[in-house]
Amino acid sequence: MLFARRDILLGAAVGAVLGLPAKAVRAATPFSAAEVDRIARRLAGAPYQAPSTDVPADLAGIGYDGYRGLRPARSRLIFPDSPIQLEPMPRGGPLYRDRIELSTVDGGQAQPIPFDPAAYAEVPAGVRLPTDPEFGFSGFRLLGELNRPGLIDEIAVFQGASYFRALGRGSLYGLSARGLALGTGGPAEEFPVFRAFWIERPAADGSLRVHALLDGPSVAGAYHMNIRPGEMTRFDIAARLYPRVALGAACVAPMSSMFRSGSASARRFDDYRPAVHDSDGLEIWTGRDERLWRPLGNPTALAISAFADESPKGFGLMQRSRDFADFEDAEAHYHQRPNLWVEPLGDWGRGSVQLLEIPTENEYHDNVAAFWRPAAPWPARREVRLAYRLHWGNAAVAPNPPLRVKATRTGARFAGNQTENTRFYAVDYEPDRNAGELNSLSPVVSASAGTISDARLEIIPGGLARASFAFAPPASGTADLRLNLAPGGTPVGETWLMRWPS
Numbered sequence: 001m002l003f004a005r006r007d008i009l010l011g012a013a014v015g016a017v018l019g020l021p022a023k024a025v026r027a028a029t030p031f032s033a034a035e036v037d038r039i040a041r042r043l044a045g046a047p048y049q050a051p052s053t054d055v056p057a058d059l060a061g062i063g064y065d066g067y068r069g070l071r072p073a074r075s076r077l078i079f080p081d082s083p084i085q086l087e088p089m090p091r092g093g094p095l096y097r098d099r100i101e102l103s104t105v106d107g108g109q110a111q112p113i114p115f116d117p118a119a120y121a122e123v124p125a126g127v128r129l130p131t132d133p134e135f136g137f138s139g140f141r142l143l144g145e146l147n148r149p150g151l152i153d154e155i156a157v158f159q160g161a162s163y164f165r166a167l168g169r170g171s172l173y174g175l176s177a178r179g180l181a182l183g184t185g186g187p188a189e190e191f192p193v194f195r196a197f198w199i200e201r202p203a204a205d206g207s208l209r210v211h212a213l214l215d216g217p218s219v220a221g222a223y224h225m226n227i228r229p230g231e232m233t234r235f236d237i238a239a240r241l242y243p244r245v246a247l248g249a250a251c252v253a254p255m256s257s258m259f260r261s262g263s264a265s266a267r268r269f270d271d272y273r274p275a276v277h278d279s280d281g282l283e284i285w286t287g288r289d290e291r292l293w294r295p296l297g298n299p300t301a302l303a304i305s306a307f308a309d310e311s312p313k314g315f316g317l318m319q320r321s322r323d324f325a326d327f328e329d330a331e332a333h334y335h336q337r338p339n340l341w342v343e344p345l346g347d348w349g350r351g352s353v354q355l356l357e358i359p360t361e362n363e364y365h366d367n368v369a370a371f372w373r374p375a376a377p378w379p380a381r382r383e384v385r386l387a388y389r390l391h392w393g394n395a396a397v398a399p400n401p402p403l404r405v406k407a408t409r410t411g412a413r414f415a416g417n418q419t420e421n422t423r424f425y426a427v428d429y430e431p432d433r434n435a436g437e438l439n440s441l442s443p444v445v446s447a448s449a450g451t452i453s454d455a456r457l458e459i460i461p462g463g464l465a466r467a468s469f470a471f472a473p474p475a476s477g478t479a480d481l482r483l484n485l486a487p488g489g490t491p492v493g494e495t496w497l498m499r500w501p502s
Contacts, residue, residue: 031103031110031198036211036222037240043213044220044242044381054099058127059092066124067093073121074152077143078104078113083206084229085152086199087141088113089159090120090129096138096159101196105211110198113137140197144206146229155229161191162214167338168393169231174278174337175257175317176366177390179214179223180241183249184369185304185356192216194223219243232393236345239386247378251354251371253342253388257296257317260363264295264408265502273328276363278337279317281405282355282370285398287311291494293405296368297502299357303478305499306352306373314398315353316341317370320406322394332363341397342372345387350375403485403493406430406464410502413470422472427483427496429465441485441492443467449479450500457485473500 053060062069070090078086088102102113114133123129139159146153147169154173156166162179182190194212202208207228214221221241228234257279261269264280277296284292287310294305296317318339321327327334351374360367378384391397406428413422431438443455445467455469467483481498484491 028109028111031105040220040222041242048217053097055097069124071122076119082202084144084202088137089139091138099136102137103198105198105200162194166233166392168233171338171394172336178254181251181254184251218245232391235390241384243378243380246380254371255340256366257368258366259296259368265297275327279319283318284315285313291401293494294497295408303357305355308352310350311347314343338392341391343389401493403429405494422470426468438465440487444486445469445483447479447481449474
């Protein structure tokens with residue numbers, strides 16, 4: 001499975017790297033970010049230790065709902081007098097058995113957090129929590145006054161492999177990020193895990209720093225994250241990676257989301273809701289200053305798209321459908337799912353933004369992934385440095401182009417009472433004040449296979465420019481469609497891309 005979890009055992013492994021027994025790791029020690037780098041480098045030089053999931057049977061068998069019933073007491077939050085509070089998350093259930101270490105950092109001293117069963121206000125019937133302070137945790141939450149004063153909301157959660165997700169003001173949890181992915185979309189994906197975290201006491205301005213130790217069969221690494229919650233919650237990430245072997249399929253700044261159905265895809269589901277998705281498109285700002293928009297789809301077979309680039313300015317999975325009427329879902333509130341935008345810091349060189357789309361029949365599993373794939377493999381035993389910024393929230397981060405794709409619709413084209421073997425596409429562009437005279441624009445449409453016809457541009461209610469065309473698909477195989485609006489021949493605004501079948 002693409003998004004399966006991997007197990008870990010930290011205490012003994014980290015202790016061995018430092019030359020300490022596991023119990024000694026519990027003592028308070030001086031801390032520096034550079035020490036996390038040194039631990040990662042030493043860990044990469046040692047044989048990888050297979051993970052362990054040593055969880056008591058009653059905790060392992062409580063199921064997903066039972067796990068959710070393990071509720072920590074809010075009175076036991078860590079950093080209670082700070083703008084952001086820390087809530088360690090227990091191990092157990094079908095997914096969260098991996099043991100990781102959590103430590104706080106205050107005044108230059110790292111203090112490991114012991115497991116304490118008394119910290120949990122609610123425990124499912126029949127479950128006895130371990131009394132061993134070395135039992136460890138599965139992750140942690142960050143909480144604070146994100147939306148309004150006096151109301152404590154979740155800001156971010158780190159749990160499972162190297163997964164984490166965050167919220168901006170007014171958003172609900174949707175897509176996830178990972179520290180690193182390896183071989184995504186290939187025959188054997190590897191899931192490095194965050195084995196330990198050091199969380200610094202939050203600053204007075206509401207920001208905090210998180211340091212994480214990454215490890216997997218092929219790579220170890222150190223991640224340093226500066227987190228600043230707000231309307232758009234921002235993660236500034238600096239990572240140092242130490243491959244144990246040459247890595248030719250590294251996935252940088254990976255993210256995963258869900259797309260089941262929407263106006264840009266064929267209608268396969270009998271559903272009262274017009275759309276079901278956490279994200280509706282991939283946005284790319286290339287190093288050549290071109291703006292690309294690729295609507296997401298739910299294909300009938302695995303689909304991988306690669307967008308070659310050099311020194312990209314940004315990319316992300318976005319949710320541009322922001323009205324309740326786009327979904328009509330009073331429970332999931334998909335219109336409040338956040339965007340996730342990646343802003344490279346420094347020159348990332350040559351590579352490609354890659355998009356993976358997996359067929360799905362439900363809305364409960366992530367079936368879309370996006371990431372940066374470097375063109376050159378990472379050599380074994382040579383340090384790799386990465387720096388980038390993540391933006392989470394409902395707003396756009398990159399400045400809007402003069403013409404921005406607002407919606408994509410498709411359906412069968414009808415001729416009289418007969419349905420032709422032809423698709424109809426309607427792409428709505430939202431102009432800004434720099435768009436110029438819309439009547440001077442014309443759609444420029446191309447397809448790698450099949451035939452395009454009847455391309456036209458109309459101004460529709462709301463001041464939108466609708467480009468529409470008919471597409472006769474090839475007898476077999478796939479086709480890549482491309483559309484932009486141009487006065488004369490110079491593209492203006494976003495270039496719309498689509499894979500058929502979607």
